[in-house]
Amino acid sequence: MNDMTLTERNVDTKDIKIAASNVQVHYGETHAIKDVNVSIEDKTVTAFIGPSGCGKSTFLRCLNRMNDTIQTCSIKGKILLDGEDIYDKRVDVVQLRAKVGMVFQKPNPFPKSIYDNVAYGPKIHGLARGKSELDEIVEKALRRAAIWEEVKDRLNAPGTGLSGGQQQRLCIARAVATEPEVLLMDEPCSALDPIATAQVEELIDELRQRFSVVIVTHSMQQAARVSQKTAFFHLGSLVEFGETGQIFTNPNDPRTESYITGRIG
Numbered sequence: 073m074n075d076m077t078l079t080e081r082n083v084d085t086k087d088i089k090i091a092a093s094n095v096q097v098h099y100g101e102t103h104a105i106k107d108v109n110v111s112i113e114d115k116t117v118t119a120f121i122g123p124s125g126c127g128k129s130t131f132l133r134c135l136n137r138m139n140d141t142i143q144t145c146s147i148k149g150k151i152l153l154d155g156e157d158i159y160d161k162r163v164d165v166v167q168l169r170a171k172v173g174m175v176f177q178k179p180n181p182f183p184k185s186i187y188d189n190v191a192y193g194p195k196i197h198g199l200a201r202g203k204s205e206l207d208e209i210v211e212k213a214l215r216r217a218a219i220w221e222e223v224k225d226r227l228n229a230p231g232t233g234l235s236g237g238q239q240q241r242l243c244i245a246r247a248v249a250t251e252p253e254v255l256l257m258d259e260p261c262s263a264l265d266p267i268a269t270a271q272v273e274e275l276i277d278e279l280r281q282r283f284s285v286v287i288v289t290h291s292m293q294q295a296a297r298v299s300q301k302t303a304f305f306h307l308g309s310l311v312e313f314g315e316t317g318q319i320f321t322n323p324n325d326p327r328t329e330s331y332i333t334g335r336i337g
């Protein structure tokens with residue numbers, strides 16, 4: 073190995089996981105996303121911030137075609153996952169959503185056992201060859217979501233019987249069980265108390281060792297704590313995107329500054 077190779081390896085060039093270009097979203101007449109271009113890096117937490125109604129959730133949902141289910145919603149532009157167009161007609165949306173998993177604002181476990189909540193995805197995607205392999209996948213996912221110790225003795229109890237914070241970690245376990253490459257989180261802590269929020273935030277930091285996490289949050293403190301990259305949206309436009317530290321301490325755009333100092337929002 074020569075010196076050149078060593079130098080090149082030391083350069084922090086993260087792979088681009090998702091590249092969105094010229095994305096426009098309409099709900100009927102409402103122009104919700106206006107010409108957004110952004111690259112989401114692998115093994116990075118990217119936070120989407122901005123005032124209510126600015127399009128954060130809409131844009132997040134474009135990244136795994138969650139908006140497909142909304143009749144009035146039309147999307148233009150291009151979103152590439154590892155260079156492949158996710159809106160290509162040949163894309164299997166169920167497979168896409170296994171690769172690009174999602175955790176919602178309100179914990180939404182299925183009305184099934186804790187075990188079945190996590191086993192469901194791996195089962196439908198044929199990830200386990202038998203019961204013991206499925207057991208292993210379920211345990212691994214619950215461990216990764218930092219909830220295994222709390223539920224290992226009651227795997228057959230209903231998921232809906234857990235506390236809010238536990239339910240949210242169960243939903244994270246369900247999302248990671250299919251070995252996603254990207255995890256989208258839409259205000260995942262807004263229904264949680266400060267202790268459960270801290271647990272989920274810690275978990276987000278661990279999850280990014282394995283894949284890329286995109287989180288919509290209303291809490292600027294949370295964005296500053298968990299993310300490395302921040303995107304500020306305003307009235308459907310992506311106003312500013314950059315290193316989280318820079319966005320919060322030295323924003324380039326006056327609108328970003330107004331938002332982070334509490335003047336708009």
Ligand SMILES: Nc1ncnc2c1ncn2[C@@H]1O[C@H](COP(=O)(O)OP(=O)(O)OP(=O)(O)O)[C@@H](O)[C@H]1O
Nearest residue numbers: 099102104122123124125126127128129130131142
């Ligand atoms: N299903 C829908 N049908 C019609 N309009 C919608 C729909 N979902 C969102 N919108 C509109 O699109 C715009 C962007 O909404 P979106 O929920 O993406 O914003 P947001 O930044 O996530 O807001 P919040 O922080 O309040 O959740 C808003 O004008 C909203 O009213």
